[in-house]
Amino acid sequence: IRVSHHVLALRCGYIVMADSNNKLVLHDCDPECDSQGCYGRGPTQCVACKHYRLDNTCVSRCPPRSFPNQGGVCWPCHESCETCAGAGQDSCLTCAPAHLHVVDLAVCLQVCPDGYYENYDNKTCVPCEANCASCQDRPDYCTSCEHHLVMHEHKCYSACPLHTYETEDYNCASCHSSCATCNGSAESQCITCRSGRFAYDGKCLNNCPDGYYADKKRQECVACPIGCATCSSNGFCLTCRENWTRNKKGKCIITGSENCDESEYYDNNHCHPCHSTCETCDGPTETNCLSCPQSLLLQSSRCVSSCDDGFYMEAGVCAKCLHTCTQCVSRMNCTACAKGLQLQSGECRTTCADGYYSDRGTCAKCYLSCHTCSGPRRDQCVQCPLGWQLAGGECHPECPEGFYKSEFGCQKCHHYCKTCNGAGPLACTSCPLHFMLDGGLCMECLGSQYYDSPTQTCKTCHDSCRSCSGPGQYSCKTCAFPLHLDRLNNQCVPCCPTDAAPEDQSCCHCDKDTGGCINASPAGKRRIAAAAEQQQFGSAYSGGLYGGFLDEDASGNGGSFFSRMSSPLTAITAVAVAVCLAIVTIVVVVFAVLQRSSNARDAIRYNKIPNKSEKKRGGGGGPRNAAAAKLLKADAESNLHEGAANDDYDEDEEEEDDDGYGYRDECEEVNERSAMDTEEVYVNELNMPTVDYRGKVVATATKTTPKSATASAKSVANNNSTMLGDIDDIEYYCRGTKAIL
Incomplete structure (x- = not known):
């Protein structure tokens, strides 16, 4: 049939058309048409496109602010993107004017978010180093730190390093030059001293004053015994104070008291008794004791039954704890620390050692893979051991899945990727489940495709399916027109004609109003399984008492007993009927009980009337x-x-009562x-x-x-x-x- 100016024949790559003189002319298809040919001249008449399709026109590439989907159709990018790999806001490859590209998130923003700094050269937002809340010019130049961390020289730490102290704004400031640790910058705010210096009244001195000796182990000045002007490191008096003299035991006593008893003291050329609590003394009161009876302890010139906080018992004397301790059990074993210090292994420190974190004044151990940390969990590492990588708060020998190694440590991959080798959505090396890798981009399967796990690719559904969950005709989820979904088999079939047999497997009985399948009988493979089950059980019972019932004619009763019982609808119907019968029985019983109760009340009301x-x-x-x-x-x-017998009134005219x-x-x-x-x-x-x-x-x-x-x-x-x-x-x-x- 010849029609003017219309297609008469179609060949691969060519088209036969009639010209104005009704002559047949062979034309080449447009270069953008693929090998299937075309319907006419031009890129809008292609059967299918060689490259991409834009508004029913075949094009060699998608225009700016659009991208080709997996089906080769150009879709628009998000309004913030100049070029993109997908339709979402987080799929930008380059940004529209006046926008900054957040490379690792693949989004375009007008201002860099927290944790990023702006690279003015290429208009991108670069993520800061791990533990930095904000940074400037470089990822490792922190301007603020994450929660629970402190900053020192634009680096973030779990605690301030040696020779520094923590300020109120979570920065680390330098101590005085004489201090090893401190709680302020002044000379009198030292807590521990640098090597060769000794702590005395908050200061760190090169030499201890008179009346004190330098304890090199504790690095502090310790008071000499009473009456001593100078003493050795073991507390032995070397010289005595004025009006004091040293006795044979090497102790300093008041001059003249050598003629008095031990329980007396010398004053104004007379011996006077000591206070009752003192064994020896240098005055009359309880605060003048020099030694105590065996049952008591000498503490600060007083005899007491037990040592106060800040002292420990040693050789019948309450000796003072280290100045950093508030409680101790020995000279170097603290059990509680002064305010602002942390207790670790009997030592009071300004900061916990590496591998420990502060937990309410006590140093607790970090997770074993952390070098320093802010808490006990494995994802609370702040620094890692040498050669390990920090990723998401955890330390790993190598960057874990979902991260890639950069100059500044492990950086997180784009959320499209399962693994990657760089930032952005085009650097994926593997994809999450149900996504296919295509040129570094993880793409979701189209509606007419399903994800094939063994090959990790998207494959086309069966021709009868519009969408599916797997291969073949029994995996359909929706159907191509004019087929309908048989939900029992997940199969797309046409509607049965009115004269079709009920057991016909090639079609389904459709609802007159909706057109959807309403057949409830199993089909395909399910019918085969049901038939096998019927054959197995039917042969066992055939000829017996139940043989006629089990082998009942399918044409008269909709299939055999097992076929009917295999249907889910049969079971649902049986349950519904049982529930209805139970409800009716309950209603009848309740009605009978109420009726009987009502009759009993009426009998009592009218038969037992009081006189x-x-x-x-x-x-x-x-x-x-x-x-x-x-x-x-x-x-x-x-x-x-x-x-009543003598009255002839008309019953029809009888007046009724209320x-x-x-x-x-x-x-x-x-x-x-x-x-x-x-x-x-x-x-x-x-x-x-x-x-x-x-x-x-x-x-x-x-x-x-x-x-x-x-x-x-x-x-x-x-x-x-x-x-x-x-x-x-x-x-x-x-x-x-x-x-x-």
Whole structure:
């Protein structure tokens, strides 16, 4: 068929068209068309593109601010990107004007974030060295440090190094030149001294003053014994103070006291007794002791039972702890430190040694791979041993997965990558699960592809699937038009025609409204498995008691017993029916119990009505009054039946009461007859006042009982009772009759 100016034939790389003279002309396809050919001339008529597609036009490369996806279609970059590897904000390769490129994050920002410094030459944000919160000009030139770290000479440490102290703004400042450690910059703020100097009153001296000797081990000046002007390093007096003399034991005593007893002291040419707590003394008070009895200890010229804090017991004397300790158990073994110092192995230090961190005044050991640290966890390393690499707070022999080695240590890969050899999204060497590596870029599979784990590549779904989870026709998740998803088999099949057999596996029965598959019978491989199961169990039971049931004709009952039981819908239906039956049974039982309870309450309400006359009499004469009431009720029933038999009123015109029952007139008639029978008053043997049927006093005169009076009424009169209670019994009876009827 020839159509003017339209395609008549299509060949690979060529197109046959009719010109204005209806002559067939062979044209070359556009160079951007691939080998499948074209529908016409130009890049918009290609069957498929050789390179990329942009708005239905085949192009050799995507324009700026766009990128080719895995399907070869040009998609726009994020507005902050000039070029990109993906559509997200974190896929920028270069940045739009007035933006800075954060290389390791692949984002473009107008200001560098915390932990980065701006490289003005190439307009990038470079990450600072590990432990730096901010830096300037170089990654290792810190201007602030991470939490719990201190800065010294623009480096971040877990503690200030020797000869420095920590300031309030977490920087390390230098101590005085005489100090090894200090808590300030002044000469009098030394804590420990440099070699060759001795601590005395916060200072570090070359020589100790008179009355002190230099303890080279503790590097401090220690006071000589009392009375000594100078002494040796072991505390032996060399010279004595004025008016003191040295005795035979080498101790300094007051001149003249050698003639006194040991428990006396010499003063004004006389010997005086010491205080009762002192063994020897140089004065009268308890603070003048020179030695103590065996049960006491000498501490600062006093005899005490135990040493105070800051002292330790040695040879019957409380010796002073090292000036850095607040408590100690020996000369060099501290158990508590002065404020601002850390206790480590019995020593009070300004900072913990390498491999330790400060934990509330005590030095605790770091994780074994850390050289220095800020806490006990493995990810709290601050510095690593020589040759190890710091990555994410951890120390490793080599940069771990997700990091690459740079000039300034291990740097984190772009989050697209599993491993990488540089910064940015194009430096990936391997990808996370379900991503494919393509030219250094980790790409997610397209909607019509699935991830193949063994090859770590994206592969195309089966032709019938629009999206899938694996290869083949039984892994479909959505279907290509006009197929529909059979969810039992994850298979895309067409809708069955109306005359299709129910067991047809090549199609599914579709809903008339939605068009979706509604067939619930297994198909394909599942049908084969069910058939094998049926054959296995059916052969075992065939011919037996259940043979006919198990081998029931599929055409008449939708398959055999095992086929039906293998269906999930059958099990769900059975559970639903069982639940419904249980609910119905519970409702019936509850209704029966409530009905029975209601009937029992009605019987109690109307059959056990209290007698008013009995209430008034307090229960006296109960049996006789009850018998009289029964007689009156029987007489009322007799009159009720007689009135009903003689009355010809029309039932259709009968007036109903409030409850819809037609017995109000009958009860009123009974009451009226009772009133007529009692118009002739009854008089008891004691001439009590006579009353009518409502209890109203009518007369007090005695009359003879009329013939129409009932036997029950006479019985009541003879039993010394008024008619009030008995007539009320009739009223109650009528009300009860009305209510019951």
